[in-house]
Amino acid sequence: MNVNIRNYYAKDAQDIAEINFLFNLAYQYNGDYKPENIFCAEIDNRVVATGYLEPTESCEYLDKEGKDSNYVHRFILETDSHGYEQLEQEIFERILDRATQIKKSYPHKKIQISHACEHTDLESIDFLFSKGFYHSLNYFIMKRDLTLPMPEYSLNHEIEIKRWAMGTEAEKELYLQAEEDSSGESWSKARLNWFMAGSEWDTITAFHHGKPISSCMTWGISSDRSATEQIFTHPDWRRKGVARATIIETMRFLRDEKQKNEATLGVVGSNQAAIRLYKSLGYELIDIHLLMVKDIV
Template identity: 40%
Template sequence: MPNSIAGTYIIRNYRDPDADQISNIDFITMLAYRYNGDYEPRNIFCAVDSEGTILGVGHIVPDPAWLAIEAGGKSDDFVYKLKLDIFLNEEISVPESLPHDLYDHLLSRAKDLRARHRGKCVRISHTIPAVDKKEMDFYISKGFDTHRTHLVMKRDLTKEIPDFPLPEGLIVKRWGMETQAEEEQYLAAEAKGDLFGVSWSLNYLRWTKNGEEWNTFTVFNGNDVAGSVMTWGLGEGRSATENIFVLPEWRRKGIAKAVITEALKFLKAKGKTEATLGVFGDNGKAISLYESLGYRMLAVMLEFGLDI
């Protein structure tokens, strides 16, 4: 249902000229719509009033776990996820029905995508800060429940960063991934190093590469990737240290400590005072590793989901 009237607004699919208004609602989302090919107009819905003002916007976008659905090879109970997000124009008093109508359109679109994959376990997911009870109430009212805890940790870069040597024969490179072959090599390594055997899409990788202050620190054994950490800017003084992985055959050799601290030292030299990362709350080994490197708790995010 690409167009429908609901009270004083219509809900329709995204159009390129909408980006200017959406930038005032959520700037990062606008950038994703413009420059990340994973965000398709048919999966984005805008609520627009009679004067053309966008009152709210929402989208369905593939999670890395969705990207494996065509390739196969996963267990029968593997959960393929689509991420759902809704943003309201906070400068305007919007009708109470609006988020519900946007949600209904998004759910319908998710079910269309799901219908192509009978026999698969498909879930729509949305991640919410643990302090945002109002947003939790909205998704709980739609039948969502919690499926995973995400911890956000921070590292004070004004404090000392220790040295951790790499095993002999390995080196760390700031890897620009300048060709598609290199990008695909990175994504293949990420999938091998991931707990669930999935990676970002090529679209998402390229979008992230174009972001402010992006860098990737990758450990190589010859021409082969052994582990990696990615960084990008999060405003003045703060950067992300994300997409941390080590391939199974290289684990328990100190590679994660070495490459993470290499990235932290780089950020500190650039004048950053804090680095953050996200980690699943049930990944005890990773949490212990990050704490040993000086990361401390910053926030908790809850992943809500609805099986469809």
């Protein structure tokens, strides 16, 4: 058996689609996925396992200033195959080596790689422990039954909440700037374009005098369920009911326009304010994921 582990080529698309359809789409159409950060295990000219490093929004600051020396630039690590676990582990090691190469280019910046595990996946968690990973935080996965009654809200009449298609590059830049102003960092343009091209993508945004002040993004997960994610509100508009109203309008949109029965979201377990808001809107905890991270030195 002739095994070759190498970087990704465009000709690998069909083989990778048979392993993981979403991996294949991301490799081809998401500009954040760079061939030098994607690895493939090939047996007799056929790719049977693959894995990658994906930059998060924190990596936008690798090549620019604006964050202090303790700021962490985090990449996501994923692998998959059809039963070739040993080759997945070899790809895993190649990805660790690649992360070390990236760190050498940014010696004065903190770099981590991460992988999220379901809390019941003890085998994967234990494997990551053996590779120097540690538990960083919990993600609470929450679900809202959209067939139940929706809460009401009232807002300043100068605030307009509407579906925002972001049809121009200027509007995309406006959205990303609003996210950065609200959260301290934002998605890359490539990541935004990737999600906008996805199944049943929409964004519901609150505007004040034409400026976006709060937003909730949604995309299809199944015939019955959609995500309610990328929720942010400008600091000047927090604790004024704007985020609550934006999420309610998103849930109504999913129920009435998309005929969905469920909405789900993920929230960092320590974000008590957000969890209180989501609970008040009828979201219930359905799962917990553990974020495992490794510091690259």
